[in-house]
Amino acid sequence: MQNHSNLLDIGVIGLGVMGKNLALNIADNEYKVAAFDLDNHKIDGLLKQEESERLTGKSQRIEGCSNLSEMLSRLSKPRILVLSVPAGAPVDGVCGALLAAGIESDDIVIDTGNSLWTDTVAREAQYAGQFVFFSCAVSGGEMGARFGPSLMPSGDRKAWDRIKPIWEAIAAKVDPTTGLPIERQAPGHSVKEGEPCTTYIGPAGAGHYVKMVHNGIEYADMQLICEAYQLLSDGCGMTAAEISEVFERWNRGSLNSYLMEISADVLSQADPITGKPLVEMILDKAGQKGTGLWTAVSSLQIGCPAPTIAEAVYARAVSTQKSQRKQLSQLLAGPSVAALTDAERCEFIDQLESALYCAKVACYAQGFQLMAMTAVENKWQLDFAEIAKIWRAGCIIRATFLQSITKAYQEARANGDELVNLLMAESFSSALSSKQLDWRQAVAKAILSGVPVPCIGSALAYYDSYRSETLPANLLQGQRDFFGAHTFERVDAPAGEKYHLNWSHSVRTIEKL
Numbered sequence: 001m002q003n004h005s006n007l008l009d010i011g012v013i014g015l016g017v018m019g020k021n022l023a024l025n026i027a028d029n030e031y032k033v034a035a036f037d038l039d040n041h042k043i044d045g046l047l048k049q050e051e052s053e054r055l056t057g058k059s060q061r062i063e064g065c066s067n068l069s070e071m072l073s074r075l076s077k078p079r080i081l082v083l084s085v086p087a088g089a090p091v092d093g094v095c096g097a098l099l100a101a102g103i104e105s106d107d108i109v110i111d112t113g114n115s116l117w118t119d120t121v122a123r124e125a126q127y128a129g130q131f132v133f134f135s136c137a138v139s140g141g142e143m144g145a146r147f148g149p150s151l152m153p154s155g156d157r158k159a160w161d162r163i164k165p166i167w168e169a170i171a172a173k174v175d176p177t178t179g180l181p182i183e184r185q186a187p188g189h190s191v192k193e194g195e196p197c198t199t200y201i202g203p204a205g206a207g208h209y210v211k212m213v214h215n216g217i218e219y220a221d222m223q224l225i226c227e228a229y230q231l232l233s234d235g236c237g238m239t240a241a242e243i244s245e246v247f248e249r250w251n252r253g254s255l256n257s258y259l260m261e262i263s264a265d266v267l268s269q270a271d272p273i274t275g276k277p278l279v280e281m282i283l284d285k286a287g288q289k290g291t292g293l294w295t296a297v298s299s300l301q302i303g304c305p306a307p308t309i310a311e312a313v314y315a316r317a318v319s320t321q322k323s324q325r326k327q328l329s330q331l332l333a334g335p336s337v338a339a340l341t342d343a344e345r346c347e348f349i350d351q352l353e354s355a356l357y358c359a360k361v362a363c364y365a366q367g368f369q370l371m372a373m374t375a376v377e378n379k380w381q382l383d384f385a386e387i388a389k390i391w392r393a394g395c396i397i398r399a400t401f402l403q404s405i406t407k408a409y410q411e412a413r414a415n416g417d418e419l420v421n422l423l424m425a426e427s428f429s430s431a432l433s434s435k436q437l438d439w440r441q442a443v444a445k446a447i448l449s450g451v452p453v454p455c456i457g458s459a460l461a462y463y464d465s466y467r468s469e470t471l472p473a474n475l476l477q478g479q480r481d482f483f484g485a486h487t488f489e490r491v492d493a494p495a496g497e498k499y500h501l502n503w504s505h506s507v508r509t510i511e512k513l
């Protein structure tokens with residue numbers, strides 16, 4: 001409910017790309033916004049943009065503030081303040097400044113950055129009693145923030161009740177019958193119908209954790225597409241434009257996703273300077289801001305296999321070692337590969353499409369399993385159908401595939417089952433069974449051609465590990481017991497019973513501990 005006083009509804013602090021666009025989105029939805037940034041030019045830029053985009057007959061909805069005290073005085077109480085500043089020290093910096101400016105105990109501060117989830121947990125406790133520290137991870141980049149992001153809020157429930165109407169208004173919307181995003185509006189407009197891509201995730205930290213895993217999946221999904229690109233270019237000798245067409249075709253099938261769509265676009269772009277495909281002029285060194293790494297570290301810490309996500313982080317790391325790669329490309333031998341016939345190439349493209357789909361399922365299975373294990377550890381009640389639902393639009397990994405994940409969790413719940421691993425959902429297990437041979441062919445072709453496919457390959461190893469009732473960890477336990485008396489369990493004894501063999505004795509005997 002918008003207020004009709006001359007006080008404003010919500011403050012946005014930090015007017016970088018995300019903060020500016022969130023402010024405009026909130027204003028499009030008829031809330032009155034107080035905006036602040038340390039850089040006055042950013043405030044002016046926002047006000048000018050709002051003015052130029054404002055529809056005829058609509059009044060100004062964003063007001064610039066020259067400091068935080070002014071912002072606090074302009075907001076209706078209890079206040080809602082959105083922080084859009086870089087993760088880490090800047091968040092505490094602004095919180096400290098808000099305390100100095102007179103923020104009150106029932107005011108809500110929402111951290112919308114990519115903060116480390118454990119920092120969020122600590123901050124909620126640290127600021128308790130001084131103000132309500134709430135968090136909401138935001139996905140969707142610049143356009144998402146402007147026209148409808150996916151929002152992952154967590155923290156104090158009562159604070160969520162106050163924020164919810166604004167969040168539901170500004171979030172991306174999905175058509176509930178098709179599961180497809182409702183087309184984004186032009187500036188000045190808002191979308192009222194559809195299911196909003198936001199839901200209360202859980203207690204403090206849960207939203208940032210879920211967003212962190214979203215980003216881990218994002219890293220893996222991007223790397224999977226990049227591996228397909230390298231296979232088609234280096235392995236099949238195709239041009240960027242030809243690969244773009246393949247990606248466009250895949251994007252019309254089960255691989256439909258925002259990341260596939262933009263990859264096709266990137267590949268079709270010519271470099272305005274040389275006229276060559278732009279992708280060939282972009283240096284092959286990937287950047288990263290850390291959320292994929294955090295996901296991989298979290299998976300290792302909790303003991304949840306997420307090899308495809310971890311490999312995506314390593315792939316970015318190896319990409320940065322350009323000079324070593326340059327040197328070793330002259331030193332290390334690879335296979336010599338015969339050119340493919342047209343028919344072989346067509347067959348391979350189809351196999352690769354299946355491989356990409358299967359690897360994608362495995363990668364999402366890893367991400368969801370990781371969230372599930374962390375939820376148990378932290379006593380969070382995560383609703384995975386809802387999480388998949390709010391990723392169907394607005395966010396970077398949005399894809400029709402998310403609708404299938406939503407359904408898998410909903411069906412399991414309807415049957416009274418808990419979907420421990422997405423690979424157990426019938427819709428996915430049957431698709432993987434029918435496509436797995438193509439997946440193997442694609443990985444085999446990559447290996448024989450000397451094209452690295454760390455993510456497509458590790459996803460296949462993940463699949464094969466989970467379909468193996470027996471793994472060689474029996475030998476591993478034998479090794480550990482041999483050199484370190486670390487003991488082992490027996491297949492013919494109750495779980496938890498420990499045994500040790502006296503390996504160094506001339507007569508080797510077994511003892512039960």
Ligand code: 6PG
Nearest residue numbers: 139140141215287288289290396
């Ligand atoms: C999003 C993105 C966004 C961004 C990350 C990852 O959901 O909007 O995940 O958060 O892309 O910052 O960036 P890096 O690739 O630089 O780590």
